[in-house]
Amino acid sequence: MLVRALGQRVLLAVPVLLSVVTAIFLVVRVLPGDPAQAALGDYASREAVEALRGRLGLDAPLPIQYLHFLGDLLHGDLGTSMISGTPVRDQIAYNLPFTLQLTLLALLIGVLLGLPLGVGMAVRHGRALDAIGRILSLLGVCVPAFYLGILLMLLFGVQLRWLPAIGGGSPDDPRAMASALILPALTLGLVMMASVARLSRAAMLSALGHDAVRTARAKGLPERVVIVVHVLRPALLPTVSLLGVWAVALIGDSVTTEVVFARPGLGKLLVGAMLQRDYTSLQSVMVVYTLFVVGINLLTDLAYVWIDPRVRVGGP
């Protein structure tokens, strides 16, 4: 069943990927600005700019450029940066681990803090913990990640100097990398915590009203057993099923967070490529993002099948 589901989802992902890749190619081309001018700067003569356009293949018709792009992509060739001439594959290989660390740790923080908070709020429904938790989670949902990031940088980086305010640390120094990861991951994690807490609270409150819970209490089961066995388990299902959606949202938020924290990563690569009109880097990084989103959705679909046997391929 799992293999069949996987095959079907992979087949469905192919046209999605092709459409998105085509859209990316076109969107990048309609962006205002000339990569050759951006590469050579304000002082370059028109002649020099035209010569560079020719060398970069930008004077070729759009369909030809598209076919080259698609052909290279199918061969796994992400091209070289139009500005620096370095292979985009190398740039992505260097930056990808930074983004993965950030999003996964943020996901972990969001779930590990958000879930207990949501459960606590539901169990203490209408009391002080619930009120404080609701205010905190509302703040978390309302405050943009970049703003929260700046506040954390000011507090822990500038005032207390406990953690680095900017940068990602060197791959040769795991301790520096770990300390540089904490603030950005906390920024994204706290924002996510708010969503997780709100959702798990609502799911818990809904589960608390089920007949099974009333029956369990009537049987005289201890309240802790009632909560863990009859409330928490069913309430966790929507939370877990939304992990994929949150992971995708975190990847999006990681772009601004990486820029604010001047931290290496795909987001900083993407923004830099945009500023420099580096078509090759820009479209390749966007393709990698697309692969992530499609991959996460695929995993989420499969997780449904694994977690809940009622979900069947082609089912209602």
Added chain:
Amino acid sequence: MPGHVIRTLPALACLLLAACLPATTSVAPAAPEESTAAGSATNSAATRSGGILRVGQNAADLGSLDPHYASGTQDRALVDMVFNGLLRYTPGDATRFEPDLATTLPVATTSAGTQTWSFTLRQGVLCHPSDGVPAYELTSEDVVYSLQKAANKDTSAYASDYAGMTFANPDPYTVTVTLDRPLSPALFYPRVANYSGGYILCKRAAEKLGLDGLKTHPVGTGPFMFASNSPKEKVELVANPAYFRGRPQLDRVEYEYVADLNSRELGLQSGQLDVIAGVQDDKWVDQLASTSNVKVDVFGVGEVSTIYFNTTKPPFDKLAVRQAVASALNRDEFLALYGPKVAHKVLSPVPAAFMAGGLSEAELRSRGLDYPFDPNKARDLLRQAGLPDGFAFSVVTSEMPAYRVIYESMQAQLARVGIKMDLKVVDHATMHDQIRKDVNPVVVYVAFRPTADAYLTQFFHSDAIVLTGKNPNTNFAHYDKIDEPIDAARTNPDPAAQATLWQAAQTQALADMVAYPIQYTNQVYARRSSVEYGHPLQSVIQLYPGIDETTHITP
């Protein structure tokens, strides 16, 4: 939900996190040999207490570190730390020259209409070791190779500066430059100094790396050597232990690309950055200067903001209209956008504060060409031009504040005399593309050029008229009335006579009101108080504070 799912999730997350740790060998793309070469220098310097200087630059990434293509400040700064010229601008003072790779400032000899400049090279200057090319002594062969590269339009963005020059190396320590048409020292020295095409490359390394390799792997003779490049993150330089002026006091320079201003400020305040590019605004200067352990430097050279009128497009083809616009504009209002520390009034296209050939406010006032703010006169001139109710026009502007705020202020000021200016904001590269296609009837341009000749040739000579000139460049005014004094000044070897010709050219251009100079804006950088650049900061032509072998961090 099955219990095993709940139990598995944390373990799965930990596994994924662990898998994301970059391998310790996963370093920024760089050739292994280059890292080794640089690395050995770092190790040998490990016992010194020079420290690391971390610079936060306002850029997303490098553009090109081939010195003959480098044009953005983020590239010029790095190139300046890695390369030398035959001559150099005195550190911190762009108005004076001194020998660099050459032993003395040369004196020209002229024979049969050709001019020859002879340079004697320092001996024992070593090229940095690089990928597969060990350190070797720089000789005249390298210098001639480099100058020929700078003069070739296929290998340099500054080839036109070297038109009519031939280069020779009669012996390993002598280089001669022969010119078809003589140049004064004021015009010749910048071409062989540490700026643009004047930077000297090491031939063997350059040939081995090729043009593409040079973009990201500069190899020169300067105080710092290239160590590594992490795209969109940083470039690392290490001290050149064999630098001919002595080993740099710093061990390393980490040049980080931090495009976000808040991040740069927080990086400086948290001690993670030592020097940051600032904002050309007095408010920012005052705010940062009030931070403990932070100093702010405001220094030249200033980039000049000038308004150019397209004299072929109605109604700007009428002198009275151009003069009306000039009279309607108030320089003090533009200056107030930046503040008196950062911006200074400039009334001639060549800024007198930084180079010979400019005209002071008093000189222009005495000639009646200072165009003081006078809205009533502006209205009278519009009436004379048959436009008593004003007129409307539209322009594109860059989203960059340096351009946008000037256009916006101009829009508000012109509206007071009935001139309606519509603004379309586009990205910076598009604005450059559009103005070179003659889209704007009025162009604001912010630029620094190293000589009066460069300003006048590029913005006022008929050869440089956009689209239609012989060598289209930035003559947005389509002006062709001062070619003669510009050409005459270029070949006049007498500095005083040359300056007089430049001033005469500008007097004519201002009388015709084809350009309205507004101000020059200085460079703003902040640093931790412990950082000393090693020289007073008056003006730096590369538009950064100038980091060299004397720069140090005090304990």
